[in-house]
Every structure is written in C-alpha cells, then in structure tokens.
Amino acid sequence: MDTPAGNGKMKVRLRSFSNSLPMSLLKARESVMQRFRSSLRLFNITEQQWRVLRALSSVESIEVTVLAKATFLLAPSLSRILKDLEERHLVIKTPVAKDLRRSLVSVTPDGLKLIDAVAPHSERIYSEITQAFGEEKMKLLQDLLKELETDINKLPAIVHDAADRQMPEFSQTTAGLPRGRPRKS
Numbered sequence: 024m025d026t027p028a029g030n031g032k033m034k035v036r037l038r039s040f041s042n043s044l045p046m047s048l049l050k051a052r053e054s055v056m057q058r059f060r061s062s063l064r065l066f067n068i069t070e071q072q073w074r075v076l077r078a079l080s081s082v083e084s085i086e087v088t089v090l091a092k093a094t095f096l097l098a099p100s101l102s103r104i105l106k107d108l109e110e111r112h113l114v115i116k117t118p119v120a121k122d123l124r125r126s127l128v129s130v131t132p133d134g135l136k137l138i139d140a141v142a143p144h145s146e147r148i149y150s151e152i153t154q155a156f157g158e159e160k161m162k163l164l165q166d167l168l169k170e171l172e173t174d175i176n177k178l179p180a181i182v183h184d185a186a187d188r189q190m191p192e193f194s195q196t197t198a199g200l201p202r203g204r205p206r207k208s
Contacts, residue, residue: 055152056070058151058152059145059148062141062144062145062148063141065144066137066140066141068137068141069104071094071096071100071104072104072107072108073141074094074095074096075090075094075096075101075104075105075108075114076108076113076130076134076137076138078090078093078094079114079128079129079130079134080130080135080138082129083129084117084127084128084129085127085128085129086119086125086126086127086128087101087102087105087116087125087126087127087128088125090128105128108134112131112133112134113130113131113133114128114130114131114134115128115129115131116128117129
C-alpha cells in the first residue's frame with residue numbers, strides 16, 4: 024500500500040506503486056535500455072528505429088501491419104519511423120501489387136551495413152548484462168517472461184461497457200472530465 028511521505032498512513036487501497044508489476048517491468052526495461060542507448064546514439068538511431076531494423080534483419084520483407092505488431096509500435100509511430108529510415112536509405116517500402124493500400128518493407132544494403140556495424144556493440148552489451156546477472160538467471164528470466172505473456176494472453180479480455188460508467192465510484196470521480204489531454208482552444 025502506498026503511504027504519504029512521513030506519516031505512515033495509507034493514501035489509497037493499492038499495492039505500492041514501486042512494487043506494481045507494470046512499474047517493476049518498466050524499471051527493469053529502463054535499466055536494460057540505458058545500457059544500449061549510448062551505442063545507438065553513436066550510430067544516430069533511436070531505440071524504435073533499431074527495433075524496426077532488427078526485425079527487418081531476420082526477414083526478406085514484411086507487411087507494414089505485421090511489422091507494427093512484431094515491434095509493438097503503433098501504426099502512426101511506425102509510419103514516421105519508416106519515413107525517417109527511408110530518407111536515410113536504410114529501408115525500402117514497396118506497394119503490394121494486388122492491394123495498393125498495403126506495403127512491404129525490407130532492409131536495404133545500407134541498412135544491413137548499419138546493422139552489422141551496431142551488432143558487435145549490441146552483443147557486447149548483452150554479454151555484459153548476462154555476465155552481471157548470470158547466464159542461468161537470464162535464461163530463467165526469459166522463460167518466465169514468455170510464460171507470463173502466455174498465461175496472461177489466456178485470460179479473458181477485460182471489456183468495460185456503458186453499464187460500468189453507472190457505477191458510483193466511476194461517476195463520482197470522472198463525471199464531466201474529458202479523456203486524455205485537454206484540447207487547445
């Protein structure tokens with residue numbers, strides 16, 4: 024349970040913010056990514072661009088929507104990333120002949136050269152992390168994360184409908200509040 028600074032009394036009936044599963048996963052991800060960011064900066068690429076290039080390095084070509092799912096990037100973000108990578112001649116997009124609304128993406132020879140240049144730095148960082156954490160624990164962590172993903176994906180979807188908005192705790196706390204960021208006037 025979270026407590027306000029100093030007085031030891033409970034603020035809300037939730038598990039500690041810093042010990043929540045989403046926060047623990049985010050903190051671990053941030054620790055890992057801090058190790059990779061400086062080498063990506065050396066090559067003037069972002070984490071997301073690297074994610075796309077890594078995914079493309081293992082396929083001949085891939086449909087944009089499939090790439091978005093594989094890289095866990097939203098379509099608008101992926102669109103912007105692909106545009107940047109295309110301008111740098113690292114990827115090429117080609118329309119699907121049977122359906123011009125769809126596109127295939129593939130990595131270019133320049134993109135492959137960049138991946139080959141970044142790879143030793145990336146592998147060194149992986150080795151450092153594995154050495155610090157331990158090879159057996161790293162394998163166990165990977166296995167547990169895959170198992171967590173599989174087990175969560177087996178759970179039924181959570182769908183809230185209009186009836187849920189009638190609950191007192193909802194209407195008392197959100198009545199009249201707009202969703203997301205306030206619009207500019």
